[in-house]
Structure formats: C-alpha cells, structure tokens
Amino acid sequence: MTFETRKDKAAAWFKELRNTICTEFEQLEIEASDDLYPGEPSKFVFEDWKRKNDGGGGTGGMLRGRLFEKCGVHISVVHGEFEGEMRESVPGAKDDPRFWAAGVSLIAHMVNPHIPAVHMNTRYIVTTQDWFGGGADLTPTQAKDRVQSSADAIAFHTGMKSVCDAHDCADYDKYKKWCDDYFHLHHRDEPRGIGGIFYDRHNSGNWDADFAFTQEVGLGFLKTYARIVRGRMQEPWTEADREEQLITRGRYVEFNLLYDRGTTFGLKTGGNVNTILSSMPPVVKWP
Numbered sequence: 001m002t003f004e005t006r007k008d009k010a011a012a013w014f015k016e017l018r019n020t021i022c023t024e025f026e027q028l029e030i031e032a033s034d035d036l037y038p039g040e041p042s043k044f045v046f047e048d049w050k051r052k053n054d055g056g057g058g059t060g061g062m063l064r065g066r067l068f069e070k071c072g073v074h075i076s077v078v079h080g081e082f083e084g085e086m087r088e089s090v091p092g093a094k095d096d097p098r099f100w101a102a103g104v105s106l107i108a109h110m111v112n113p114h115i116p117a118v119h120m121n122t123r124y125i126v127t128t129q130d131w132f133g134g135g136a137d138l139t140p141t142q143a144k145d146r147v148q149s150s151a152d153a154i155a156f157h158t159g160m161k162s163v164c165d166a167h168d169c170a171d172y173d174k175y176k177k178w179c180d181d182y183f184h185l186h187h188r189d190e191p192r193g194i195g196g197i198f199y200d201r202h203n204s205g206n207w208d209a210d211f212a213f214t215q216e217v218g219l220g221f222l223k224t225y226a227r228i229v230r231g232r233m234q235e236p237w238t239e240a241d242r243e244e245q246l247i248t249r250g251r252y253v254e255f256n257l258l259y260d261r262g263t264t265f266g267l268k269t270g271g272n273v274n275t276i277l278s279s280m281p282p283v284v285k286w287p
Contacts, residue, residue: 003126006207007100010124011077013211014104017122017218018075021106022061024222025073028229029065036236037066037111044073049272055080060275064282067233071108072278076101078269082127086268091201092127100126101269103134104218105262107279108225113245114235116140116152116193116228117252119279120221121262122214130207132214133200135175136160136221137183138228139193139252141245146194152228153194159224160197167213169204172197185255192255249281256280 022044029041042065050057058076065071081097082090093099103123110117122134138156140146147153157176164172179198184191197217204210256263256279266276 001207003100003130006124006130006211007102007126010211011102013215014075014102014122014124017215018059018061018073018104020219021073021104021222022063024226025063025068025071025108028226028233029063029067031230031233032067033234036234039066041065042068049275051078051080051270053080055270058272058275060272060278062278067111067229069109069111070278070282071106072275073104073106074275074278075104076271076275078102078271080269082269086265090127091131092129096128098127099269105275109249109281110229112233112235113141113237113241114145115232116145116156117249117281118221118225120218120225122218124211124214129203131201131203132210133202134214134217135179135196135198136217136225137179137193137196137198138225139248141248142241143244146248148194150194152232155228155231156194156196156224159220159227163213163216163220164197166216167209169202169206169209170199170213175199183255185251185259187254187258188251190251192251243285246281246283246285247287249284250286253280253284 026043042063044061044063046059046061048059056078061073063071079100082093082099087093087097105121107119117139120136124132145152161172164170175197179195182198202210
C-alpha cells in the first residue's frame with residue numbers, strides 16, 4: 001500500500017470518527033435533564049480553516065451547550081516542511097523535511113463538576129517514515145474522584161484496556177505508564193488526572209493492524225466516556241463543587257501551555273490557533 005493510499009484512508013477515517021463523536025455528544029445534550037440543565041440542547045458549530053501557503057487545513061467543531069460547557073472536536077489534514085528543531089527531532093525529517101499529518105482531537109469541559117473532563121486524539125504522520133499516535137485520558141475535577149479507585153477511573157481504564165487487549169500490536173501496560181508519565185505536572189509533581197493511554201510513533205510494521213488499533217482507540221473512547229457521562233449527568237452539584245472544578249481546571253491550563261507536545265506541534269507547524277487553544281477551559285480559577 002502506498003503512502004498516498006494510507007493517507008487517504010486515515011484522513012477519511014478521522015472525519016468519520018469526528019462525525020460519530022459529534023452525533024453522540026449532541027444526543028447527550030438532548031438527554032440532559034431540563035431541571036439541572038435548563039435551556040435548549042446545543043449543536044456543534046463547524047468552521048473550516050486553511051494553513052498558509054496552501055499547506056492543507058482542517059475543520060474546527062465547537063459545542064457550547066447546557067451539558068457540555070465547552071467541547072472541541074477538530075479534524076485536520078496538513079502538509080509542509082519542518083524547520084529548525086522540528087526538522088532535527090522528528091523521525092525521518094532530517095533526511096527530507098517534508099511532512100503530512102492528519103488527525104482528530106477532542107477536549108470536553110463539562111457543566112456538571114461531577115462529570116470528568118476528557119481528552120482524546122488520534123493522528124497519522126508521514127515524513128520519510130510514518131506512524132500513528134494518540135490516546136485518551138480522563139480528568140475528574142473533584143478530589144474524591146481523582147484517585148485510581150474511583151468508579152470513573154476504573155470504568156475508563158477498563159475501557160481503554162479492552163481496546164488494547166483486542167489488538168496484538170498494542171500494549172496496555174506500556175501505554176498506561178506512558179500516559180501517566182506524559183500527563184504529569186512536573187512543577188507540582190502531581191498527575192493531571194487519572195490517566196488513560198498514550199502512544200506515539202507507533203509503527204509495528206503492520207500498517208493495517210496499527211490503523212485498526214487506532215480506529216478502535218477512537219470508538220472505544222467514545223463508548224466508555226458516553227457511559228460515564230450518562231452515569232453522572234443527573235447528579236446535582238453545589239457551589240463548592242463548582243469552585244473545586246474551576247481550580248482543578250487551572251491545572252489543565254498549566255499542563256497544556258507548559259508541556260503538551262500537541263500544542264507545540266500545532267503552533268510550530270502553522271496550525272489554527274483557535275482550534276489548538278480550544279483545549280483551554282471556558283472558566284478557570286487559581287487559589
């Protein structure tokens with residue numbers, strides 16, 4: 001299979017996954033109780049964008065609703081040439097700086113403090129080499145839920161483990177540790193949330209197997225997270241719960257601005273600033 005065929009298949013799938021996720025999230029907006037979530041259910045608003053110099057682009061999708069306080073589900077297909085440190089550090093780019101990258105990325109910050117925030121992305125990158133990357137991680141906003149023994153943590157890790165266990169090319173224990181190590185606020189020496197899975201530069205030598213695993217990461221995430229949302233969305237909350245949620249969101253901001261490689265990659269390759277920084281929560285506090 002040529003690189004061009006692989007690119008076409010991956011880009012088409014990421015768009016399909018985006019559509020599937022958006023449909024399910026809009027359904028959750030509809031199911032939310034009118035008593036706890038007054039107002040009309042919201043829908044995603046989509047906006048296309050293009051890179052400079054005809055280097056591809058993408059579509060940002062934003063949902064600002066009664067259940068999803070701020071949710072971004074974005075797709076992109078970009079190409080160009082790496083420069084500077086990116087040319088030196090990205091596999092295959094030193095030999096030839098041209099690159100192609102496609103993916104879907106998601107972040108959801110919820111109105112209800114008892115529903116965890118969540119992040120997911122899957123991507124396919126081509127230089128003179130090619131590989132997949134991605135993962136999903138959960139960030140509960142309440143201290144009682146930010147432990148591995150919480151019901152949401154168990155449910156989320158069970159879902160991610162089942163995805164990995166179904167594919168010989170995947171290693172749940174490795175990807176769980178990778179996630180724990182990656183999503184860590186070193187300046188505070190604390191985790192961002194309760195983890196999940198994270199993988200990068202994934203090329204087992206079997207493209208079809210790697211692609212199938214990456215597809216399952218997206219679908220498995222959606223199934224698992226939607227179940228968590230439905231299990232939590234009818235729980236009432238207090239002003240104290242909301243205050244804790246806003247302070248926990250501050251940790252999210254700190255990580256994304258200080259450590260997140262996806263943010264750095266997007267900004268250094270001429271991505272759309274609004275979609276890259278849409279991961280920032282809509283309201284946040286620091287104590």
